[in-house]
Structures are given as C-alpha cells and as structure tokens.
Amino acid sequence: MVRSTFWDRSTEPLVPPAPTSESYDDVVVGAGAVGLAVATALAQRGRSVLVVEAHEAVGHGTTARSTGKLALLQGTRLSTIAKDAGLDAAGDYLAMCREALEWVRPVLARHDVATTRRTSASWGEDLGDVDATRDEDSAARALGLATRWQRSAPDGLPGHGAVLLDDELQVDPLAYTVALAHEAMAVGVDISVGRRVTKAVGHPQAVVHCDDGSAVTGSQVVLATGIPVLDRSLAFATTKPVRSYALAFASPGAELTMSVSVGQASISVRDAAGSGSTTSEAVVVGGLSHPVARGGSEARRIETLRRWTRDHLPGAGEELDAWSAQDYTTPDDRPLVGRLPGATPVHAVTGFGKWGLLAGVGAARRLADAIVAGDDVGRFPPSRLAGPKRAATITAWNGEVGAAMVAGWLGAARQGRRPRATSTVDGCTRTVSGVCPHLGGVVRWNDAEQTWDCPLHASRFAPDGRVLEGPSTSPLEG
Template sequence: MTSLWLDRAEAVPDDELPAPGAPLDVVVVGAGLTGLTTTLLLARAGLRVACLEARHVGAVTTGHTTGKVSLLQGTHLSRIRRHGSESTARTFVDASREGMEWLLRFCDDHGVATQRRAAVTYAATTGELSAVEREHRVAGSLGLPVAWRERLDVPFPHVGATVLADQAQLDAVEVLLALAAQVREHGGTIHQGRRVRSVSTSGDPVAHLEDGRDVRARHLVLATGAPILDRGLHFARLEPQRSYALAFAGASDLDGMYLSAGSDSRSVRDAPGGVLLVGGSGHVVGRTRSAQAHVEALRRWAGSHWHGVTETHAWSAQDYRTHDALPYIGHLPGGGGRIHVATGYEKWGMATAVVAARAISGDILGAEPSWAKPLHRRLPHPSGVAEVARFNLGVGASLVTGAVRTVRERLPGTGGPAQAYECGVVGVCTHLGGLLRWNDAEDTWDCPLHGSRFSRDGEVLEGPATRPLRRRSADTPG
C-alpha cells in the first residue's frame, strides 16, 4: 500500500556517515517532519547535525498523512480541555498556531504548493451532534473564529458542523523534500537506511547502528513516532492507532477539509488535479480481526457518495494517542537532559511536528519558545489517569487474547502463530514480547501491545522495536 504522496516523490540523495570520532553537536533519529524540521533549525543555527533514518525520508507517518494543516482538529480541543485546564488548552492552540504559520511560511518560501481550505468538524448523525457542539464551544472559547453550519455543500450525510476558515492542505512529501534540500544547504547531513538499534547514555549519547557503527553527539533527538529508547515508559502512556486512506481520480474540487466526530471517523479533502482523498476507519494497531475489512468499509462509504471516480491509491498511517490529548515533548529520563523525545501527535502532526521541532531545538540552543515549558510532560490529570489505565487494560487484554490464540490458531492463513511458521519467522514482537497479529491489508505483522510493525519476512517497519523478528529454525518450538 503506497501513499499518493510517496508514489510520485523523488528519491532523496544520501550522505556519507560522519567519520568515527567526528565531532557532532546533535544526532536526530527519524527523517519525518519532526526530524527534518529539527535538523534544519539546528543546522541554521550553525550546529553540526546529522539525521539518521532507518528506511527512507518520509517512510512512516509523514509520508502517509492526509496533509491537513489546521487549528481545528476534529474534536481534539474539547478532549484537551476535558483532561486539563483552559490555560493548557490555550497554550496548545498558541503553539499550534506558531507551528502552522512556520510550516506555511516555509512552504511559501521554498515553492511547496498549498491550498487554503476551511477546516470542518461535522456530525454525521444526531448521536455525534453533541460532540461537535462541544468542540465548537471550546474552540470559540480558545479564541478560534469558528462558525456554526447546519448544512454543508457535500454529498455525504451530516446534521451540523463547526467551521474554521483559512486553514491549509498540502503534499507532505513535497515538504520533506524541500526540508531535506534546506538541511544540506545549511550544512546538515541525512543518512538513510541507517537503523539505530540502541543508545548509550553515559556521557555524550552514542547511537549504535544496525551495521555496527556508532555515532556520537552532545545531544540526541528521538523523532521516531514511538520512542525506540523508552526509559520514561512512554509506550505505557501511548495508544498506537492505525487508519486508512484512499485516493480517487476524476473528482470535483472541494472548498473544505472535512472530518466527522464519530469513533469510526471519515476524513475528506481534495488534492490538485481532480483528486479526492477519503480517510478514516481506524482501529488500535493489531487489535482487529481483519484490517482489510476496514479498508473495504472505507471504500464502500466513498462509493456510496461519489460516482464516476476511479480509485488510484490505498494506504494506511500510524500515530499515537496520549492520555490527555497533548503531545509528549521533552527530555527522556536518565539521559542527563541530552536525549530529547517527541511523540503522541494524535494524527495532527503537520502542525504539532513543527511545535515539537521548535521546542526541542529551542531547548538545545537555550532559546525555548514561551509556550514550550507548559507543554513539557506533566503528571496526569485525574481524568488522564483513567485514560492511562484504559490503555494498559487494552494491552493486558491483548496479552491474554494472544495467549489464547497461541493455543487455538494452528492453521495457516488464520493470522496467528501457524501463519508465522509458514513465513519462517517467530510471531513474537522483539520489543516486549507481544504476540503478533497478521495484517491482511498490508501483509505485515502488527503488535497489539505498543504498535511495532514488521514486514512478512520480519524486518522492522515502525514502532518501538529496533530488531527484526527471529527466523524460525528447525528446532524452534511450534
């Protein structure tokens, strides 16, 4: 499943790794929007900075986003307000506004096309109406000039919507290509196909690569989705979520970017050239019997409302939900203030990734934005404690369910250990030992515990895991 953006993107050239012992100020791990923006901001400031990417630029979340840049983010603001203070919610809006403005200014300066659109959170049914009304009230109270609409000029059912004008959409991979070019222009380097297996933290951080080489710097930034080094147990406070997207040719332009408020959400936007993007149908990673069924549900929904369009691409994306709807941005415990982490964007990474990059680079440079400190990790609000408990109850249930499947699923093709046997790998996650579930939409192994994903042959695709699945030998127990 290749995204519309990655399918037409140029390859990013690679740089030679720094020589052993070469002085570096910062190593950034991950070449998505967070990683490359952080790299650029530090390189612009004159620091010696290298960005390490396990696969290729945009390989994970950024390359699979729907590319919406908005301060109205579904029902995200009302969820932040439910778990925290109005002051915290205002800080998040202020930070997101600066992140959005920085990104769009960068696009204007470097020839990346953007389209201005209204952002719309809508109720598809009367059951969703109260959630949209709540988001409308919260957004207004936080200073966003939202407008209420009873009717929208769209072909799908709705009963009310809150609308924020003058937001934007773009091709996220075009942004990454422009960032990569600017990184090099300012003396930074990008190294693809360089997976970090582990990090040593005594003294200056050292990234240990899969090929046995080491890269040392004064600071290390983990911009990898779920942190691959997790002394803060971030994975216990994150819920990995997967959602799907379809692109269709032959559609008319839309004047808005639409997102429904229900748990089985529908996201709709256009793209230049008569392209329609429909997304949603999400679920917690590895906790569905059939990922393909989610894709088909999305396909049926699109087909029932748009006629005469032709599907050209189908893909999926992964992001992480936090207990209080705010991202985790700050220092990793035990790293002496030199290991920085950003995660938990809840599918709104186009603005939040820049927020994280500006906060982390400001911390390293000694010039944090005014909004950065309040967004550093907090103790959970009482309502957030319940969310953390719910996340971990889900993990516990997956452990029990996985143990039952070990006994029951013995036939090839059922998605369990027997299918792993047929593929020649051991179906146990190399992160914390979760029993993997077969993803029938993407031919991958997905971990229901913390979202690590592996190819059919066991290579790491994403998540906190850094090592491939074990190969099954003749004497491996079945």
C-alpha cells in the same frame, strides 16, 4: 498490498548524500516532519546535527502517508483540551500550531511546494455529535479563530452540524516532507538513511549505535519515532498506537471542504492536486482508525471505506491508490515532550493524534529552543499524566495491552508450541518467530499490508521478520 500513496505519483522520496562525520552536537532519530523540524531548529542555532532515518529514503514514514492537512481546526481537539485542562492549555496548543504554520509557510514557498486554500470543517455524523461540534466552535472562537457553525454537514456529506474555518491550507504531504528535508540540509543538517538506531549509551556524550554496526556521538539525542525507541521511560504505556487508512479516487475538478467527522469512526475528506498544481485531480478519503493489530481484518476496514465513499461521494471515480499510516494518541490529546530518565541525554517527542504536520512541528521546535537554552524540559512522560483521570485512561489502555498479550500466548499454548509466524506472499512461504522482541507480544497478520503487527505497542515486521516500524529495534528471529 497497501503500499503506494497518491502522493507517490508526483513526488519522489529523497535519498540524501551519505554524511562523512561521526560526531555531532545533536543526533535526531527519525526523518519525518517532527525530526526534520527539530533538526533544522537546532542547526539554525549553530549546532551540528545528524538525522538518522531507518527507511531507505526520506518520505517513507508517517508524515508522507498522511492526508496533508495544515489545519488549525482539528476535529474537536481544542474543546477536548479545554474541557480536560482549561482554556489556557487549549490556547497554548493552538499557539504552538500557529507557530509551526508561520514557520512552515515560507519553507514550502522556498521549495516550490504548492498549497491550496480550503475551508476546513469538523462535522458530526450522528445527532449525538452535534454538541461536540458546537463546543468546538465555542472553544475556537474563544481562542480567536473565526469559526462558524452550521446545521448541515459540508458537501452533502451525511451528518448533523459542522464547525467551519475558512482559508486553511492543505498540501501534498510527501512534497512537504521532502521540502523540510531540503530546508534542514540547507542549514547544514546531515541526513543518513537506511540506518536503524538500536541503542544510545554514555554520558555526557551519547554514543548512538545503528543496525549496520556503525555509531555516531552527540551531546543530545532526540527521538522523533512515534513511540520512542530506546525507551527507558515506559512511554509505550502512555500512548496508544493507531492505524488508519486512506483511499484516493479520480475526481478531476472537484473542490471540496477539507473535512473530518467527529464521531467514533472518524472520516477525513479532502480534494487533492498533483505536485506543483492547485487543480484537483482526486478526492482522498481516510479514517476508520483502530489500535494496531486489534480490531479484526485490516482489509475489511479498507473495503468499508470504499463503500462509504461510493455511498456518499458520487463524484468519486476510479480508485487510484490505497494506503495506511500509523500515529499515536495520548490520554489528554496533547503531545508528549521531555527527557527520558537516565544519564544518557535522550529526549523524546510524540503523541500528535494525526495532527503532527503542525502540532508535531510546533512541539519539536519548542523542544529545540529548550535544548539550546539549557532549559529543563521535564521528564518524559510529563507529570501532567499523573492525575487520577489520566491514570484511569492509561490503566484502561494497558489493560487492553495485557489482554492482547494473554490472548496471543493462550492461542500458542493451545497449539502446544512457541508462537511461529508463517506467511505466503507472492508464492514465497516464510516462517519466523511469532514473538515481538520488544516486550514479548504475539504478532498478528495484517491482511491488507501483508505484515506481522504486534498488538501490544505496534511494532511491525515484514514477512521475513525485518523491522518496519518500532518500538522494536530487532527483527523477528528466523
């Protein structure tokens, strides 16, 4: 089972007190970094805010399962945006991340969350990646970052060329999430855990219904759930859900560059300390992302990551933990923010491509500013995706989704029956419907985490059919 993270060793997820009100100015769905950031920003402007979280505690979602990099150098993000949309667009993205960092730093200090400063690096694993690292260096320097380029990969890693930036921050991402929750509660935000939102209806007030039969009202609803649940915008057609993996190995005293490779099979490396400490106890290696429920055995990918670590990080000792996380990429590597179609006032923010600890927080706080000011934040998804280049990417992505749909149902047709999902975990055999309630995809077994995952839009379910991750808001039927 891929469940426990290295961060769970030193930080406890947070179970806030249950709220008593049923009416708020704003209801935010999702208690990760994005949801907590937008909730805090709204409350700081005098609004009453509720955050509703499907997990049983704050700290069980994507934010807390990340590698905890608060970096402005993010692979080749700046040069990719600059090539696609111009240097001004890349500059705006960087400014958004800087705004988030300036807000986050004092929050972490107030809540005694230790950070460590490291040089960050984007390195090329192959000779063909050298130009990409040089382009990132050029774009970063043009935007005012004091990067530098070198011919060798950092820390003796295999590769050719790297762009580096000194004095970047890394953090325990679970401690980061819990600190953001405490900050939100300190300014009056209520947080309700263990409630999955199933629908929002009504105008001008939205009535938000949950799976426990309860409902709350708000003048605005913000979805910070990855692919937006309650989706009326076809947002699932404009993002690609990817799952990636992380391993922690004992490595006391190691101080490593905070690195990420820019090749197709991206690898992330950092050292890690226990909560409240800056002394390294481990090395965390992550990567090998792939579209959810597509790309073969998840367990085999984790084993590949193990071999890579043993081959290239000789200081890595005993394996401590293995886990995975899910995030969403966009056709142009920029977050998607906007109001969903329809009369009910629902906004969404998603698509951070694994850099949500800053990009997501920055996008969320800008959305909060727009909501309070009454500005038009635009429809979701944004119009910038309407051009021919973006349309080609979106068409290709949805072609893959269609192929997965057809393959799943053809497999069921060959068996002559409606798809069923049967699993045996810890000696308990269960059979549930094999059809995802979201859009009818046929789920596939995740052999690392022992879950049923949908290859269409990445809904995930426990062996007994319970929803673990949206966009589905309904379980697999028994």
